[in-house]
Amino acid sequence: MKQFLPTIKLVDICKKSNGSLILKNINLEIPNKALYVVLGPPRSGKSALGRIIAGLDTPDTGRILFDDQDVTNLGPVERNVSMVFQDFALYPHLTAFDNIASPLRKLKLLKEEIRKRVLEVAEYLKISHRLTHYPSELSGGEKQRVAIARALVKGAQIIILDEPFIRLDLKIREDMRAELYRLQKDVGVNIILLSSDPIDAMVFSENIAFMQNGEIVQVGNLTELYDDPKNISVARYIGVIEMNFIPAKITQENNRKVLDTEIGKMALPTIPQLLEDEILIGIRPEHIHIGEEDVPSHAGNIFTFEGRVKIAEVIGSETIVHLDVGLAEPIRVLVPTIYKKNPGEVLKATFNMRDLYFFDVSGRFICRGGDILG
């Protein structure tokens, strides 16, 4: 299996479906030998993009280049691309063995050769013992492995996985992520993972493209998307629990500019110049602390507020406390321990203003608190 791993370049890709644009001017460069995550909410165009990279659909405008070779008019076989589908798309009338062998049969290899390769891949994905079974007899995880085996067996340069874990149990998802990682390292193939699950982005953190409404919003690694999100959507999506948003008005007080919010007034040395006098503050649940006594250093940057406990959800070894502060939604706080509190109780919460995210009213990212406070 000769590996020739190209970089993928998408140039000005547009695609219409049912009269509306589902891909709007996509320009993307996907490095080779990488596990690339395309993250985005449902209906953001991920699947459409995946199909175009695979060669199942043609874009209305634009080109696709594999290492400077224009492959726009080539099919999946000529592009040497494989795909793993959301519903696994295993052939129900064939055994697992025949499913995996299917791409090879088209290549007109000898029976012996086919058998050898199928067994090799099955061994690697640990499903050798299930090869004689039919898809209906396999568990979700096993089906997934067969689908991946089928994608691997023909030695494709690029494997695209379209929401591969969405139908699997949480525990199995963890196993499969590990498998994918192992796969990428061992076989060295290009993997493109289309996902709506932010956890996938957090696990495979090096190459992420965030997509929304048919556009690529931001490209980078996890830290970049976490610390410097381009807009609210990115900020919301990346993160175990959704970010909290607090609207604020910029007002004058004692000749200083102050941010007036429901949870209190925040004083900052400078406040970015904006057209409107409204701003949206974001603070992640994991950056809010409950019940700590005054922190000695950086005391000037600590902001304290109070809230009434709406509910405290214990999940595993952590707790999400929902605090009512008079906003439309309660503020979510992630407490790293098991923290049981009764509804109605009033708690004090603090955060460091350096951890704040500032967005303008249209959702665009302005800067972090740390950028202002130094």
Added chain:
Amino acid sequence: MPKKTFSPIFLQVPITVIIWSLVGFVLAWLIYSFLYSTPPGGQPTFAALNNIITMFSDSRLFNAVLRTIYYAGVGTAIEVLLGMLVALALVNFISNSTVRFAVLMIFLTPMALSEAIASHTWLMLLTPQGYLNSILRFLGLPAVGWLSESMALTSLILADVWQWTSLPLLLIYAARVSIPQELYEMASLERLSAFKTFRVVTWPYIRNAVVVAALLRFIFMYITIDKILLITFGGPGFATETLGYYIWMQSFSYRNISYAATLSLATLIGATIIAYIFWRMMKR
């Protein structure tokens, strides 16, 4: 796939060829024969106006159409109503689903038979010396003129009900069986009467099936003249002459080719309109 190998139009070419090999001629012929009449050994003359005038002043045609509406209307109503009652009774009163299915299969049998077979079966029953009268007379009752002028149409409806009630029965049964049991449990918790339960729980689910069944049966009842051809021959008198049978008579007995074509064309236009209505209802 990027390389356009062929257009999906080619998928439709084979059936289009098959269908048009006949349909083309049929339509052309009907229109031509409506427009022009050719008496045997004579010249084609323009007949369209005559045909239209005749059609609108043909009282026999008018009666035939009325009879058709009556026949199809009453038949459909009975079949749908009866089918619904039986479907609901099956579900309500037979709890064992295997038994239920077996009984359903038996009920479906007449539907699987040819109209020709069903017609002769009923001929055996309805004919003056047939089984129904034999049984009546055996019981000391007077024989009934099943195929007499007053009763023939009703007897035909009876035969059709026998054969086709199972279609609405099947459709409504399938719909009824798809209703989640919890809804009925909730209804009984709220102590709803049987009638109310039907209106609130059952009907919304089976309504579509009822409408589809009614449309299908109505359409197929006015389309089919097999039973009339085989049992009553349109009579006695004109008692069982439906639109279809009248056209048949014009075509093959009276050989009024041009007029028959006119009527056929009119019927086809009507059929297209009805099919359109059916299509719109199915899309909902």
Added chain:
Amino acid sequence: MKLSRLLGLIGLAIFGLFIIGPLYITIITAIKNINDVFTIPPKLIPYTDFEPSSEAFDFIFNTRGKYTFITSLIVASTATAIALIPSLLAAYGFSRCPKAAMNDERSFFTLLTLRMVPPFAVVLPIFLYWNQLGLFDTYPALIWTYTVFSVPLAVWLLKGFVDEVPPSIEDAAKVDGYGFLDRLRKFVIPILGPALAATIALVWLFLWNEFLFALKLGGSRVVTYTAYLPQLRVGQRIQWNVLGAIGVLGAIPPLIILILFRKYLIRVYLGR
């Protein structure tokens, strides 16, 4: 037992009798001697009221009667076979390419209309058509007419079934390198499997039962069992028992199909 349940069961039983009655009558008529058919009191129970006789069936098998069944078989089977692949292709088009020309809703509607065409409105032109071609009373005429009329039903059924094959399976096959015909042959058709069989059976049944065209397009050479029936009523003495026997024989294939494909019955009329 509750009163309502008892009444309900009695109602069902009455309906059951209503359904089975005429069937039973047909069967016993088929095994009667012609003199036993219409008597007063009616002879309804074999061996008690009358001696079963094979007279009717003998008649069928000793005369051209048996050939009529063969004719029906040939005609129905051939027409179904010819219509099958074109219908499958069209159904595939309607299902997978609903935006393409000739595959869209309007075209599908046109096909639907064909199903609802009254045969009596087109028998005459079709009869004249074949007559002009010198093909009156020939197999090709009836077979081809049947082929044309079975297409709408076949496409209607198949489209619903193709709809149920997930498109992702075909995508996977495309990625694996299979072209259109290969995909159809190796994936779509095997997955359709029993649904395809059910469609074939139901279309065949429709043709096996057909009467009107068989009557008018056939003559003395091409006689289906349905067209044969009225021929037994010519003359003074109607051969009722033979009529019954033909009914019994003609009912066998429908009943077998009913039992084998019971699960697909509902789909016929819902087309879903």
